[in-house]
Amino acid sequence: MTRLPSAQSLVQDSADLARTLGHPHRLSLLEHIAQGERAVESLAQLSGLSVANASQHLQHLKRAGLVQTRRDGKRVLYRLGDGPILPLLAALREFSEQQRHRVQTMVDDSVYQPDTLEAIDCDALLQRLQDGDVTLLDVRTEADYTLGHLPGAINIPFEELAQRLAELPADRPVVAYCRGPHCLLSHDTVIALRARGLEALRLINGYPQWQAAGLAVETGPAVQSLT
Structure with missing residues (x-):
């Protein structure tokens, strides 16, 4: 019989996801990927990163299921993963802005x-x-x-x-x-x-x-x- 994940394991999964998202470069990469499928070279340029640095962050995002890839010849293209990723990113921004009182400002x-x-x-x-x-x-x-x-x-x-x-x-x-x-x-x-x-x-x-x-x-x- 398949064992359902425990409440503690779900909390741990959430913590791992938060840790993955806890870097500004990764949030920036996700914002650019949300506009459409792109290769690592394009994402690196848009985010102001080296290709090696961008690729490293993208691998973290991929392991967390936040992005997916497909091959187009020699290029690897990145797109958003499955699930409510856009609402998650929006919620992070909204909470951050609320904390900083940006709207009121x-x-x-x-x-x-x-x-x-x-x-x-x-x-x-x-x-x-x-x-x-x-x-x-x-x-x-x-x-x-x-x-x-x-x-x-x-x-x-x-x-x-x-x-x-x-x-x-x-x-x-x-x-x-x-x-x-x-x-x-x-x-x-x-x-x-x-x-x-x-x-x-x-x-x-x-x-x-x-x-x-x-x-x-x-x-x-x-x-x-x-x-």
């Missing part, structure tokens, strides 16, 4: 006025996309966008936003999204666009959560302009 700061925090969820966005009355803006990197993005989104990485404002139609609101609910890029995009007189709001969730919900996504290079 942003609300109190004169730059981050409460109205700039306006956001919509996936259901509301789907309705507005169906009505055709918004411009969907992906402010992640072009590499992230190419791996997968929301249907119809244009890609203007946040650092290029000031130089490419003319690519955004001025006759309808802009909905910005980025890597996840606690990624500040979409938040800062809304502030920047509103400062220039454009109507803008952000998607509460990011691309990984949209994809995890089973909603339609697209892949391929960025659309340069809608104007």
